[in-house]
Amino acid sequence: MAWIQRLRLSRIYPSSWTGCFHGSVCRGLSVTSANAAVQKLVPNEYDGPSVKTPIPGPRSQELIAKLDAITKNSGTVQYFVDFKASLGNYLVDVDGNRLLDLFMQISSIPIGYNHPAVIDVLKSSDNLHAMVNRPALGVFPGETFPDMLDQAFMQCAPKGLTKVQPMMCGACSNENAIKQAFLTYRRKKRGGPATQEEMDSCVTGKEPGCPPYTVLSFTGSFHGRTLGCLSMTNSKPIFRLDFPSLGWPVAPFPRLNYPLEDFVSENKAEESRCLQEVIRSIEENKVRGRDVAAVIVEPIQGEGGDNLASADFFRQLQAICKEHGVALVLDEVQTGCGTSGHFWAHEAWGLPEPPDFVTFSKKMLSGGYYFKDEFAVDAPSRIFNTWMGDPPKLLMLGAIIKVIQEMDLVGQARESGQYMMDGIKDLQARYPQHLSRARGMGTHIAVDGKDTESAAKIASLVREKGVIMGLSGKQSIRFRPALVFQPHHADICLERFDDVLASL
Ligand SMILES: Cc1ncc(COP(=O)(O)O)c(C=O)c1O
Numbered sequence: 001m002a003w004i005q006r007l008r009l010s011r012i013y014p015s016s017w018t019g020c021f022h023g024s025v026c027r028g029l030s031v032t033s034a035n036a037a038v039q040k041l042v043p044n045e046y047d048g049p050s051v052k053t054p055i056p057g058p059r060s061q062e063l064i065a066k067l068d069a070i071t072k073n074s075g076t077v078q079y080f081v082d083f084k085a086s087l088g089n090y091l092v093d094v095d096g097n098r099l100l101d102l103f104m105q106i107s108s109i110p111i112g113y114n115h116p117a118v119i120d121v122l123k124s125s126d127n128l129h130a131m132v133n134r135p136a137l138g139v140f141p142g143e144t145f146p147d148m149l150d151q152a153f154m155q156c157a158p159k160g161l162t163k164v165q166p167m168m169c170g171a172c173s174n175e176n177a178i179k180q181a182f183l184t185y186r187r188k189k190r191g192g193p194a195t196q197e198e199m200d201s202c203v204t205g206k207e208p209g210c211p212p213y214t215v216l217s218f219t220g221s222f223h224g225r226t227l228g229c230l231s232m233t234n235s236k237p238i239f240r241l242d243f244p245s246l247g248w249p250v251a252p253f254p255r256l257n258y259p260l261e262d263f264v265s266e267n268k269a270e271e272s273r274c275l276q277e278v279i280r281s282i283e284e285n286k287v288r289g290r291d292v293a294a295v296i297v298e299p300i301q302g303e304g305g306d307n308l309a310s311a312d313f314f315r316q317l318q319a320i321c322k323e324h325g326v327a328l329v330l331d332e333v334q335t336g337c338g339t340s341g342h343f344w345a346h347e348a349w350g351l352p353e354p355p356d357f358v359t360f361s362k363k364m365l366s367g368g369y370y371f372k373d374e375f376a377v378d379a380p381s382r383i384f385n386t387w388m389g390d391p392p393k394l395l396m397l398g399a400i401i402k403v404i405q406e407m408d409l410v411g412q413a414r415e416s417g418q419y420m421m422d423g424i425k426d427l428q429a430r431y432p433q434h435l436s437r438a439r440g441m442g443t444h445i446a447v448d449g450k451d452t453e454s455a456a457k458i459a460s461l462v463r464e465k466g467v468i469m470g471l472s473g474k475q476s477i478r479f480r481p482a483l484v485f486q487p488h489h490a491d492i493c494l495e496r497f498d499d500v501l502a503s504l
Contacts (some may be wrong), residue, residue: 041407041484042088042112048492049090049466050098055079057095086113089482089489091468099463100492103470107302107334107480110363110400111409115484121399122392130391137166137388138381148391151398153368155405156337158344160354161370166389170333170361171224176383177357177369178215178228178294181327183382184375185293186211188325213293214246214285216278216326218253220304220473223296223331232296235304235473249285249292251277253301254309258437271313275320282324294327294357299345302334305473306446308439311349318351327375329357334444337363338404338483341414341442348441363483365400366393409483417442419487420479423494431501434458437476443485446478458500465496 056064060079068074085092089112091101101113111118121127135141153164165180167173194209202209217223217232224230225239231246233239254271257263282292297317301307321328335345337360342348346355356375361367366389377383404410421440424447428435437448449455455475462469470478481489 038486038488040088041409041412041486042115045088045112046090046098048098049100051464051466052097053095055093055095055097055099055463057093057097059094063094083113088112088115089485097466099466099468100489101468102479102481102485102489102493103468104480104482106362106470107339108362108365109482110337110365111403112482112484115400115403117399117403118396121395127392127395130395134387135391136386137391138384138386142391145391148394148398152366152394152401153364153370153397155398155401156343157370158346158354158358161358161372163373163376164370165368165383166394167361167367167369168385168387168389169224169367170331170359171226171229172385173333173359173361173367173369174223174232174296174329174331175226175228177329177359177371178232178296180369180371180375180377180383181215181294181329181357182213183377184327185213185291185325187378189291212290214248214290215329216249216251216281216285216292216295218251218274218297218301220253220301220307221296221298221331222301222303223298224333235301249281249290251281253297253304253307254313256308256439258439267310271309271316274309275313275316278317278320279324282320282326286324292324292326294329295321296329296331298331298333299335299340300441300444301473302478303472305476306439306444306478307473308441314346314349315351318353318355321356327356329359330355331359333359333361333367334480335441336360338410338413339363339442339444339480341410341417343404343410345441345444365397366390404483412486413442413483416481416485416487416490417445420485420490420493421445423490427494427498427501430498434501434504440479443479443481443483446472446476449475449477451475458497458504461500461503462493462496465499467493467496469493469497 056079063080080094082092082094091099198209219234222235223232231248252274254274256267285292318328330346357369357371359369424438428438435447452475455477459469472478
């Protein structure tokens, strides 16, 4: 096997976490199937998966029926989770199946289930009132709100971005970031206060108060499902069918060939083609009075099928935006918070200056966006909603950021990601009839199945063996583990993945 066990002692948790907070599952060091001691990053974590019933099991099926009777919208539910019993990298379902989770609630649990540092925050009586009283943060914030923002968001802010706006979810963050980009674009263009005609016309959605400005997005993108975001979400028909569209421009996102080292000139030409289309679209829309005020892009397209582009592509994209006075909005909702092996995926590109906006949610627990000073709003109530964030999430995130920094979990994602990628490439080399295009950054990894059905079948068979993997795009199998994912977890996944591939 390529993935032999390694003794890992570099990141050790504080002794205060080792008390049993979790009922009957306390253990110390684990002994894995390969008989090597492994230092677990999450104290008392389970030793491996255990599958007792078909999934969904009988209790899940019962609950799915119950849910459907209430919502008539339960078609996406796979099974119900026992969140009390889930721990670290392991999800336990309501039928008692224990699954190694490499998908982590669609990439949104940063340091594993029931992490003691997060539980401590919620147990603290000092934090009780932040949970009991949900404030309208834009009007009546609590005394500690600025400190919460500092401890949660500013401790991990992308270099050069000193301002942040909390929001509710990923879509809400993107919606408001592009609104702020529109405001700034209009303010610069107008060069003075709004006219009476603009004030009168905007109330019913007419020009000149509501200018026909646009945002350019890319093929394969996913930026959320609110009506505004849908006009920038181009990955699958199911997201957009039957909904009106703002008709904003879309440029092609590069489709790279793998392995990268064998297709250097082809991939460069592909990226150049896409960038030329960006320029053409910005210029053409300007002539039509439909100025592109912002370009929005994911560092790695997630829902669209784990599509990557080179650092050079993004550097050139930033240069194009700058030259044309267009804001660059990086949607790091899925790539942010360490999963790429950098805290923010764009840190890997060596951009000559910070992006104009970086949006986030998922592993950051709270939505929001960072922005450059020049994009700050110039009047109250332009960017606003009732809640504008959620204080308990900020308290939890503050504790999570501390753990990530103290245990260097971003470095861990780099190391575990490399280990996992080596294993995936090894499987790809041994099963070329089933797998292709292994790719990724850090633990943000994907590999393609032969087609849609084949990828789904593999994920389903691997789940029967106790490991959760995700799917994305047309035929990609994607991995989005927590930052406490370690090589011994990769071993478990790779062994079961190997068994399934051998059985096909
Ligand atoms: C890159 C990206 N942007 C935005 C979103 C939307 O986030 P939310 O589902 O929290 O609205 C997602 C969700 O998957 C995403 O992956």
